[in-house]
Amino acid sequence: MARPEAQPGAASPGESGGREAFVDTRAIARNLLTLREAAGMPRVLAVVTGDAFGHGAVPVALAALEAGAEALVVARLAEAEPLRMAGITAPIVTWQHAADEDFVEAVRLDVTPAVNSVALARAAAAAGVRAVQLVPEIGGEQLGIPDDAWPSLCAELAEREHAGGPSVTGIMATVPERDDAAFARIDAAVARARETGLRPELVHVCEYEPARGLEHDAASAVRLGAALYGLSAYEAHVGRHAAAHPLHDVAALEPALTLTAPVLGLKHAPAGVGVSYGYTHVTERPTTLALVPLGYGDGIPRRSGNHTRAGIGGVNSPIIGRVAMDALVVDAGAAAEAGSATVSIGEPAQLIGSPDAGAWSAEDWAAALQTSSLDIVARLTTRVRRVIA
Amino acid sequence: MSGLTAAALTTAHIDLGALQHNIGVLRERAAPADFMIVLKADAYGHGAVPVAQAAAACGVRNFGALDIPNALTVLAAGLPSDSAVLAWLHMPSQDFTEAVDAGIELTASTVAELDRIAGSRSSRVPVVQFKIDTGLNRNGATAETWPALMSRAAVLEAAGRIRVKGVWTHIAEASEDEDTLAMRRFDDAIAVAATHGVHFSVRHLAASSAAFRRADVRYDMVRIGGHCWGIPSFDGVTPADMGLIPVMTLVSRVTAVAERASGVRLAEIAAGFLDGIPRESRGRVSVAIRGRRVGLDREIGHSSTLVEVTGSDIAVGDEVYLFGTGEHSEQTVREWGDRTGTLGDEIVSRVGARVPRIYSGTN
Structure with missing residues (x-):
C-alpha cells in the first residue's frame, strides 16, 4: 500500500525545533x-x-x-x-x-x-x-x-x-x-x-x-x-x-514514539533556590537549570516533577519542581559539569526515549508514576507536533 | 441536557453563558485593573x-495565547480590532515575521530574542512586552540580564524598530511572603528600566489565584485562566463560594449492564483515559447516574470503565455525568483534582481530542 506522505527515513527526531513526538x-x-x-x-x-x-x-x-x-x-x-x-x-x-x-x-x-x-x-x-x-x-x-x-x-x-x-x-x-x-x-x-x-x-x-x-x-x-x-x-x-510468555516482555518490542523539545533557557542557580510553582524543589548545590517547553498542557503529568527524568546532553537528568502547564525545569548540572557540548539553548531535551539507547523511556515514566506506558504516551495532547517516519 | 447526539457517546459540554458569567464576576473583582483571558492549551x-469569541462578546480585549501558533489561531477567530493577543513562549528557531505581520504582541526575555523580533522581515513595528523572572526560576530575564535587555530595548525603540508596551512576570504562589518578595523584585525591575528610559504602559504579574486574593498584586492587568472555567484555585472553596460556575461538563453513556453470578451488577461507561478520566482516579472519584453517585472503583480502561451498580435500576443508554456543575449530583472537576492530587486545570486540559466539544449559552 502506498504511503501518502513521508517516505520512510524522510523525517528524523528533533528536526522541527519545537515540541515534537517522533513516531517511527x-x-x-x-x-x-x-x-x-x-x-x-x-x-x-x-x-x-x-x-x-x-x-x-x-x-x-x-x-x-x-x-x-x-x-x-x-x-x-x-x-x-x-x-x-x-x-x-x-x-x-x-x-x-x-x-x-x-x-x-x-x-x-x-x-x-x-x-x-x-x-x-x-x-x-x-x-x-x-x-x-x-x-x-x-x-x-x-x-x-x-x-x-x-x-x-x-x-x-x-x-x-x-x-x-x-x-x-x-x-x-x-x-x-x-x-x-x-x-x-x-x-x-x-x-x-x-x-x-x-x-x-x-x-x-x-x-x-x-x-x-x-x-x-x-x-x-x-x-x-x-x-x-x-x-x-x-x-x-x-x-x-x-515469564509467562515472550509476548508480554515489552523489552522485546520497540517503543514507536519518542518525545523531544528544545532547551529554551539555561540558568545558573546557586544552592538553596526554589524552582517552579510552590517551590517543591530547592537546589541542593549550585547547578544549571534547563527550561523545557513541555507541561501538563502537552500531557506531561503534573505530578511527575521530582520523580522523572529527561535526557539532556546525553545524561538522564532529574525533572525538578512542579511541572507547569507549559514548561518544566530539568536540573542539567551533571551534564553541564561533564562538559557536554550539547547542554545549550536549542538542543533537544529527550523526555521519552528509546530504552535501547539508555534513554528514559515510557516504561520508566510509568514505573515512576505507577501507571502504564500506554497512559503516558496516549495522553500527549495535540499541542505536541507529530512527526511521522 | 440539550445537544447530545446519538452517535457521540462521550461529550464535553461547554457552557459559554457560564464562561461569560465568570468573566463578569472576575473582571469586577479585578477592576480597575484590566483583564486578560488566558487561552493556552486550547483554552484549557x-x-x-x-x-x-465569547470573551470578546462580553468586552474582553486582552488574550493570552502562550505561543505564536495559538495566537494565530485565536486571531483567526475574528476578534475586535482593538484586541491585543500576547505570545510569550518562543522556540529557539522561531521566525517572528508572520507574528509581527499579524499584529501579535510578543514577549522578549533575552537580548537575542528581542533582536530577532526587531529583525523580523515584517514591515510592521512589533509591539513588545518584556518578562522578568522574579523567583520562579523558569523563563524571563534575571536581575543580572535585565539591565542589558532594557538598554537594548531603549536603543531599538529610539530607532523605531520596536514599540515597548508591557512588562510582566509569573509568581510562585508558594507563600504570601514569597509573592510579596517577587512583587518587590518586579518593582525593582521596572525602576531599572526607567533608568534606561524604558517605560511600560501595562504592568502585569498576577494570575487567577493571587489576582482574586490580593488587590496589591493586580497592577494594570490580571491574567486569568482557571477561574474563567469555574475552577477554584483555593483549597476547600467551591465554585459557588466564589460566585463562579463550572464551564465544562463531561458526559458519557452507559453502553452495557450485566449481572454477574456473584450478584454484582455492572455498568459499562463509554469513557476511559483516552477520553480524559485520569487512570489514578480509580477508587478516588465518583460519577453521577440518575442522580446517584457511583464510585469509579475499577480499572480505568482506555475507552471504557466498569462501575458497580448493584441494587440500582441503571440501564443501557443512561447519561453518566463525570464532572460538571453538580446539577446532576456529579462532582466538580476541582473535586476530581483534589482527589487525584492535581488541579482541575490539568484534568480539563487533558480531555481527549476525540471527545466532541458541544457549545451552548452563546448570545
Whole structure:
C-alpha cells in the first residue's frame, strides 16, 4: 500500500525545533511481526483507537496493514471517518455504540460493528451494514451478550444472513488476565454460534492472553493494542507477565514514539533556590537549570516533577519542581559539569526515549508514576507536533 | 441536557453563558485593573476559538495565547480590532515575521530574542512586552540580564524598530511572603528600566489565584485562566463560594449492564483515559447516574470503565455525568483534582481530542 506522505527515513527526531513526538511506523511494523510470531497466530487486527493512542491513526493504520494486519479496530464510529477519508479500504471494527445508535454512519463508512446486545445487533442489521461481529458475555471487563440471549440471537442472525442480511464475520472478546473460565466461555459461544449455522471466521482476543490461542481452537486472531506500539497497558506488565510468555516482555518490542523539545533557557542557580510553582524543589548545590517547553498542557503529568527524568546532553537528568502547564525545569548540572557540548539553548531535551539507547523511556515514566506506558504516551495532547517516519 | 447526539457517546459540554458569567464576576473583582483571558492549551481544553469569541462578546480585549501558533489561531477567530493577543513562549528557531505581520504582541526575555523580533522581515513595528523572572526560576530575564535587555530595548525603540508596551512576570504562589518578595523584585525591575528610559504602559504579574486574593498584586492587568472555567484555585472553596460556575461538563453513556453470578451488577461507561478520566482516579472519584453517585472503583480502561451498580435500576443508554456543575449530583472537576492530587486545570486540559466539544449559552 502506498504511503501518502513521508517516505520512510524522510523525517528524523528533533528536526522541527519545537515540541515534537517522533513516531517511527517501521517500529510498529516490526512489533506486529514480532507479536504475530510470539502469539503463534498469523491473523492480526490492529487497534488504532484514540488516534492510534496518540501516534496518528492514519499512518499507523497504513503501516500495520502493510505489515499484514487484516483489519483495524476503533472504539467509536466517528473514529472510522479519518481512516476512510485517507482511502483505507480494509475492514474497520467498532465496539462502542450508543443504545439508540441507528448505524447509518456505519453503513456510510462501511464499518463492521461489534455489538454487545440483541438490540444493537438488530439495529445494525436493519440499517443494512454488510457485516457485524458479536461480543459475548464472558465474565470479563468487556460486557457482552448474555448466555441466555446468545443462542436465539445467533439463530436469528443466521436466518437474516441467509436472507441477504449482514454477514456475522467475527467474535470479539477481551481477556486481560489469564482466565481459563473466560476462554471456556468463548469456546462455548463460538460453538453455539456455529450450531446455528453462523461461520464467524475471525474470533479475536486481545493481546494480553493470546498465547492461550495456541491451546484452544476458537480464537483465530489476535487484536494488538498497546503492544503494537511497544507499550504496556498495565502497571508492571513486564514483571508480572514476562515469564509467562515472550509476548508480554515489552523489552522485546520497540517503543514507536519518542518525545523531544528544545532547551529554551539555561540558568545558573546557586544552592538553596526554589524552582517552579510552590517551590517543591530547592537546589541542593549550585547547578544549571534547563527550561523545557513541555507541561501538563502537552500531557506531561503534573505530578511527575521530582520523580522523572529527561535526557539532556546525553545524561538522564532529574525533572525538578512542579511541572507547569507549559514548561518544566530539568536540573542539567551533571551534564553541564561533564562538559557536554550539547547542554545549550536549542538542543533537544529527550523526555521519552528509546530504552535501547539508555534513554528514559515510557516504561520508566510509568514505573515512576505507577501507571502504564500506554497512559503516558496516549495522553500527549495535540499541542505536541507529530512527526511521522 | 440539550445537544447530545446519538452517535457521540462521550461529550464535553461547554457552557459559554457560564464562561461569560465568570468573566463578569472576575473582571469586577479585578477592576480597575484590566483583564486578560488566558487561552493556552486550547483554552484549557475548552476550545480557544469559541472561548475567545465569547470573551470578546462580553468586552474582553486582552488574550493570552502562550505561543505564536495559538495566537494565530485565536486571531483567526475574528476578534475586535482593538484586541491585543500576547505570545510569550518562543522556540529557539522561531521566525517572528508572520507574528509581527499579524499584529501579535510578543514577549522578549533575552537580548537575542528581542533582536530577532526587531529583525523580523515584517514591515510592521512589533509591539513588545518584556518578562522578568522574579523567583520562579523558569523563563524571563534575571536581575543580572535585565539591565542589558532594557538598554537594548531603549536603543531599538529610539530607532523605531520596536514599540515597548508591557512588562510582566509569573509568581510562585508558594507563600504570601514569597509573592510579596517577587512583587518587590518586579518593582525593582521596572525602576531599572526607567533608568534606561524604558517605560511600560501595562504592568502585569498576577494570575487567577493571587489576582482574586490580593488587590496589591493586580497592577494594570490580571491574567486569568482557571477561574474563567469555574475552577477554584483555593483549597476547600467551591465554585459557588466564589460566585463562579463550572464551564465544562463531561458526559458519557452507559453502553452495557450485566449481572454477574456473584450478584454484582455492572455498568459499562463509554469513557476511559483516552477520553480524559485520569487512570489514578480509580477508587478516588465518583460519577453521577440518575442522580446517584457511583464510585469509579475499577480499572480505568482506555475507552471504557466498569462501575458497580448493584441494587440500582441503571440501564443501557443512561447519561453518566463525570464532572460538571453538580446539577446532576456529579462532582466538580476541582473535586476530581483534589482527589487525584492535581488541579482541575490539568484534568480539563487533558480531555481527549476525540471527545466532541458541544457549545451552548452563546448570545
